[in-house]
Amino acid sequence: MSNYIGQSIKRREDDRFITGKGKYTDDIVLPKMTHLAFVRSPYAHAKINSIDTKAALSHPGVVAVYTGEDCGNFGVPCGWQVNFKNGDTMKEPPHPLLAVGKAKHVGENVVAVIAETLQAARDAAELVEVDYEELPAVTNPNAAVQPGAPQVHDDIPNNVVFDFALGNPKEEVDAAIDGASHVTKLNFKNQRLAPNAIEPRSYIADYDVTVDKYTLYTSTQNPHLIRLLMCAFVLGLPEHKVRVISHDVGGGFGSKIYHYSEEALVTWASKQIGRPIKWTSDRSEAFLTDAHGRDYVTTAEMGFDNNGKIVAFRVHSEANLGAYLSTFSTACPTYLHATLAQGCYTTPLINIDVTATFTNTNPVDAYRGAGRPEMTYMIEHLMDTAALEMQIDPVELRKTNFIPAFDGVSQPGYQTQVALQYDSGNYHATLDRALEMVGYDQFRKDQEESRKNGKLLGIGFSTYIEACGIAPSAVVGSLGARAGLYESAHVRVQPTGSVSVFTGSHSHGQGHETSYAQFVADTLGIPMENVDIIHGDTNEVAFGMGTYGSRSLAVGGSAIMKSLDKILEKGAKIAAHKLEAAVEDLEYAEGKWTVKGTDKSIAFGDVSLTAYVPHDYPEGLEPGLDFSSFYDPTNFTYPFGTHIAIVEIDKDTGKVTLKRFIACDDVGNVINPMIVEGQIHGGVAQGVGQALLEGVDYDENGQMITGSFMDYAMPRADDFPFFETDRKVTPCPHNPLGVKGAGEAGAIGSTPAVANAVMDAISHLGGVKDIQMPITSERVWEAMNS
Amino acid sequence: MIIKGKYPIDASAQNVWNHLMDPEVLKRITPGISDLQPLDKDKYLAISKIKIGPVSGSFEGELELKDIKDETHATIVINQKSKIGNVSAEIKMQLNKLENTTEIEYKGEAKLTGKLAMMGQRIIGGVVSSLSKQFFKTLNNEINNTIR
Structure with missing residues (x-):
């Protein structure tokens, strides 16, 4: 137990x-x-x-x-x-x-x-x-803002929903880019995706x-x-x-x-x-x-000094929000996106500029990662591209720029240039472990050897960070959210000691019925079979903000912990009465209160029965053992990790084969490793899907031409090797379980690793500067043969 | 979607033109067509059944010939509706007189909607090209009275 x-x-x-x-x-x-x-x-x-x-x-x-x-x-x-x-x-x-x-x-x-x-x-x-x-219709967000473009809404000029900027003053960032000894610049589209639940x-x-x-x-x-x-x-x-x-x-994946x-x-x-x-x-x-994901047209530039230190990061994007504003559409290219522009690096100057546009397309909203995959793709794809351009090892370039480790307890959190304060991080640790797993030095030797034999092997890195556990209500409120983002929990101890937990989190594949029961049973010291998790009914659950943004355990789990604290506190009063001892003299372990230093104890079930049959009961104490709580987090949580992809490209056809995929993630404390690993696997599959296969396309008349599984390529099992995963643990310092969230990490970290691996494989052929996603055989072949 | 092509017919331009302007002939040789009823001068109601890759549908709508010139030039305007989507197209056709044959040259644009666009677009270029070839081959046979 x-x-x-x-x-x-x-x-x-x-x-x-x-x-x-x-x-x-x-x-x-x-x-x-x-x-x-x-x-x-x-x-x-x-x-x-x-x-x-x-x-x-x-x-x-x-x-x-x-x-x-x-x-x-x-x-x-x-x-x-x-x-x-x-x-x-x-x-x-x-x-x-x-x-x-x-x-x-x-x-x-x-x-x-x-x-x-x-x-x-x-x-x-x-x-x-x-x-x-x-x-006439317009589907491209960049085309939509040009003079004379078709007007989606008659009274909204140039189809602009809003323009937005975050970070340091633009003049300072511009000056730093101008003065940089090397600037890597990429123009790309982060393509539109269909969620396909x-x-x-x-x-x-x-x-x-x-x-x-x-x-x-x-x-x-x-x-x-x-x-x-x-x-x-x-x-x-x-x-x-x-x-x-x-x-x-x-x-759901957001949709x-x-x-x-x-x-x-x-x-x-x-x-x-x-x-x-x-x-x-x-x-x-x-x-x-179903609300689509992504769809940004972006110009991103990163300036470096002589030693490979980032001096500035500048981005302009047009974000396509579709024909109408879906519920969280406006937050995705702004506060869920620009706020991640620090990445894991000490970049001193950052400016993110986004114009959101209406087009004659289906609305776009959060899709597994919501703004963070797009930002991570920019940063991490720039890093590997810059490393190639400057002839620096991409691992060295990252290590030069990493924020040093901090635990958020004895060392303070890290204040970014883009509003957020990271809670705790140790970016070297996941990178070092991932390098060990992949056998980096040996790989570079193998790569050189394989090139001699006419094979194209490539390795790509992504050292991502993300913001989860959305979110402190006051913070998001000040940024324009029209709802709070706390969570509620109601824990009802039944008279005979079994427990019903009513949570505002919603499980649609995350396994809450298991992982929540695990930590509730542990906290109360009772068998897991005695704990039921109830969700998804407004008549049963008091209130809830639901599940997205990898928030369930960090926010919903914390709300449950608050109710469990209240239960143990009240239970101790009942136990003290029954044991004829002072509350301070009791300790709670393995499902019973014991008078310290004695063998006098009372079990959880006996206390709960007493609470509902209060014949011999503390004076003035209400009967029952049943508590509701609301938990509003004090900060986001910041999981991070290193993903490494190894690809092999067929010279004759351009076909990309993902040979190995290594993920070393740090999502804070872990309740159920198998569930976390499953989340990482699923996320990686989606992230690789974006890199190599998926993409919603509209023709020039605004007709969707990828409206079936024959036209929209979803990843399948045979597109993947078995993923090699491991974890490091840097606990979240500000929530009771020390958890950070794992739902989106795979989808956020993996995409740039794959794109970077493709570039690593073919860029030595000369002339190939970048390649657009999805990286199909056709695109690779064209890049190699142009 | 751009539709264009050329096809040689072993007959004089006059002969080819006459066949092309005869609704009874068109009804016989156009793939998938089941009825062609005159609505007006050079305007017909066409009913057809066509399968394009994963989608198949019964189409109904107007087919009009306009800008007829010199018995060598015409523009075909197609507006077909079906449960799987609509097709609208405007195709310019001309007959080029060559030494012993006539070359039919055509060029135009088609717009698709609905399932046709969602699922058919990927392969429709190939389908149109194969249906056109079938049409011209049958026309050639019809004129030269070879295999029926």
Whole structure:
């Protein structure tokens, strides 16, 4: 007992997942439930002249048909306000539930058709006649801001959502770049990605007229946030009348954080027709409408002195936010991105400048890493490119520039040039370990040898840092967040000593039911089987901000720890009474309170029973053993690590084979190593996917031409070697578990390592300065043969 | 998407032109087409069924000939709708008189929407080229009365 932390305990939830017994939204069938199908815009930009729904309405089985005119006053809000450099508020056009007047991207909802069966709804949707007048479209964020570009929103000039800058004064940074002895400059696109959760989005709304209450079943990462946004900002409903349930969710990667128009629409329409309504996205709709990730067009420059020390880092990007502002879209290219520009280095001068733009494309928002992968790619790709240009070993270049180790306890945190203060770090340690794992010296010899034999081997590095555990509410509030980012936890000790934990974190693949139970059982000294973790229902859980930004354990776990402290504190009072001793004389270990120096003790279960059957009980103490807590962190957490990729390139075809992938991460303390390793593996797979395979493309008319798994390349098992992983531990100094978060690290660290490895393999051929992602065989071949 | 190409037909330009302007012939030789009903002068309602890679659909819509000149030049305007997406195209065609043959030269642009664009675009260039070849080969056979 009492030693679950640090053990790779198999995930309890996997029993139901791998036997097909998970309870996903689409599995739910309610009595008298209807089905909804959307008519979506086939054009990227088109005036809607008229909509004829007569034929659809008379189709057998059709219950109702709605257009934008029917629910035109409701709009989906953005959750984060970013101001222009001059202080003006960002441009925030209405985001209607169904298009009104104009359709602004392919796939935008235009008409909702509700019928007795899904087939009837889909058949009737095809009978809706929409008279569109096609308008010119713009899809590239850089093209969108040019004079004369098509206007996505008629009243927003040059499609600019806002401009933004963070860091040191631009003149100082410009002067340092001008005076640098070497400047590495890259122009690139961080391409748009489709999140592709295995479970498509699914919503069921059920309005109950007898109590005037709504229930929304939704595949979301944050049920309370959905309820708050939908009730307060969209439909104007009191929250106590709305219950949001999100049982098992089959992956999100960010795409299920946001409040989508379809969610509000089914909820509103359920009251209109007085029956439950289900909508489940099909895969084509998911490609078109699940919020995408990335999509920046960037110029990044890094200046160095004679000794390879970074003197300044300067970036200008246009960030594509799509046709409308998704919930956290505005935070991604700004406060979740520019704030990471320090990397692990002592760069003294930094200026990050971003223009966010509207285009005739699907909205873009946070996707595994949210702004940090884009920044990490810039910094780490610049580092290896600079090393090649200056003929310095990339490892040496990093070591020259690393921030020295600091634990955040005896040494203070590290104040960056871009607002954040890092909590603790030891960047040399993960790099040294990763070098040992890869056998760096031997690799360089092998590489030289293999070149003689006509083979192209390359090694790429990435020493990343990221900011997790989002976030101190006051800090994000001052930066424009329209919500707090604390977490809640309610721990209920049942009379016989078993424990129900209600958490505002939401598990959609993270394994909370296991890892949370591990540290709760350890803290209370009781068997793990006696602990249940409950999440995903606004009627059961008091409140919650949900799961994203690698925040669950660091913020949600800390909230649980606060409740556990309260339970042990009250339990000690009960125990002291029963043992006829003073509280100060008791110690708690292995599930019992013992009077120090004696064998007199009372077990946790006896104390809990006493709390609920308080016959012999401390005077003035309330019965029960049941505590709620809210935890608002004092800082972000800053995991870091070193990723190394080794690739081999086929000279004749340009095919890139990932031969080895080494990851040494430091995510602070670890509760369940197997779960952390699984997160790293999954993240690396996604990061390598971006480097080599994935990319959403629109044609010049704004039609998505990568709308299926035949056109959008997802990584598969045979694209990977077995990952070699290890960890270092630098605990987080400011949360009770000392944890930092591991959900996004793999996706953030891996992408530049792979791109750098490709460049290392081919740059000696001469002429190849850079290569754009995804690094397909075609691109490599062209680079080698141009 | 740009559509262009050339194809030689073993016949005089006049003969080729006459065949191309005959809806009954077009109905017989155009791949996938099941009906071609005259709506107006040089304007037809076309109904066809075409499979493009992973997507197949029944198309219905107008087909119009305009800018007809010298019995050698014409522009074909296509507006076809289907459940899998719409196709609109404007293709200029001209007949070049060569020594013993006639070369049909065509050039234009097609726009696709919906599933056609999402899933078909990757391979549609190849499909269009193979359907065109089939069309011209059948036209050649039709004119020269060889294999039917």
